[in-house]
């Protein structure tokens with residue numbers, strides 16, 4: 603049996619795409635390699651956006667969120683200065699699993715078939731088109747359209763020519779309780795190369811603390827790989843090495859350590875967030891469309907990818923319905939890429955990469971004496987409230 607759409611991956615990209623496609627009357631199958639959604643806690647903060655309500659209903663985020671904050675504080679390298687902002691809308695802070703399970707249950711209500719424990723191993727091609735996928739059990743799932751939503755190291759993305767070294771940035775995080783903080787908003791710590799004596803060649807990084815209320819928090823560090831030219835990213839620490847850096851920050855880094863060193867850690871893990879660059883062709887083989895982390899659809903400014911996956915899901919489903927897609931060819935594939943590159947979400951994300959990466963490379967990819975940053979922070983602080 604051939605489906606209208608087969609989606610690889612039950613993360614926010616895959617499930618949001620499934621919901622919009624099913625609502626548009628398409629027959630959708632989602633294949634997920636894990637036995638449950640949201641196994642590794644990925645994004646757990648999100649600013650409000652009408653697309654969330656459209657997908658999940660008006661009360662869903664209020665029900666799963668255990669904190670909301672519009673406050674942000676940014677510390678200069680070395681933490682001698684900070685400035686604070688209050689955003690117009692408060693972000694939600696929630697458990698990743700609650701979001702993915704919520705998306706899954708809406709998808710199922712809309713008639714989507716979700717098969718857990720089904721890893722996509724390879725695409726199936728016929729006459730130059732992708733017409734299905736092979737799963738770990740050796741079965742072929744046929745479909746008119748295959749959507750790759752299997753994340754930052756997508757098997758289908760690699761077949762489409764995506765070089766994940768150009769996109770991916772390592773991230774490590776802990777979930778903890780008992781933090782001691784004088785500030786109820788999200789906090790960001792800019793760490794320039796050469797700051798940590800124990801790690802000679804570390805890249806520029808951002809450490810963060812996201813408060814969950816009652817002294818609980820998500821805290822971690824992400825490497826700013828986007829500040830490093832792609833050819834020189836081979837030495838960026840990831841996995842166990844980045845966890846060591848996080849431990850070091852936890853124990854020694856000014857302000858960050860003061861707030862966290864006595865906290866009880868209930869989770870620790872390292873992963874990847876594709877915010878170092880974007881792959882601009884969402885389709886390189888007719889019949890196969892990439893979305894979400896598979897193409898780096900993440901805001902370079904703060905690592906927000908969830909809302910982007912939802913917005914692109916709506917765009918993708920509309921394209922399939924408006925064009926009555928029954929069979930792909932190269933002309934239709936090129937039309938998809940063209941329309942994708944004119945979509946609001948593509949322009950928003952690619953615009954951030956275009957503006958921010960050169961600034962990050964200029965300011966953060968080298969040793970500066972702290973005093974120059976302190977001065978900059980003082981100037982920015984004069985234009986912002988010290989909340």
Ligand SMILES: Cc1cc2nc3c(=O)[nH]c(=O)nc-3n(C[C@H](O)[C@H](O)[C@H](O)COP(=O)(O)OP(=O)(O)OC[C@H]3O[C@@H](n4cnc5c(N)ncnc54)[C@H](O)[C@@H]3O)c2cc1C
Pocket residue numbers: 610611612613614615616633634635636639640643644645646647648720721722723751752753754756757773774775873874875893894895896899900905906907908909911
């Ligand atoms: C630690 C961390 C913190 C983050 N914080 C934020 C944040 O606060 N706010 C925000 O907006 N964004 C945040 N992000 C980014 C955000 O989580 C991602 O951009 C978003 O989850 C992308 O969704 P996705 O569905 O494309 O990929 P994923 O969420 O990675 O989902 C991919 C799914 O595909 C499955 N899969 C993988 N391979 C296969 C296969 N071969 N076959 C079948 N299934 C497969 C995986 O198991 C997974 O379920 C964070 C990311 C990380 C790692």
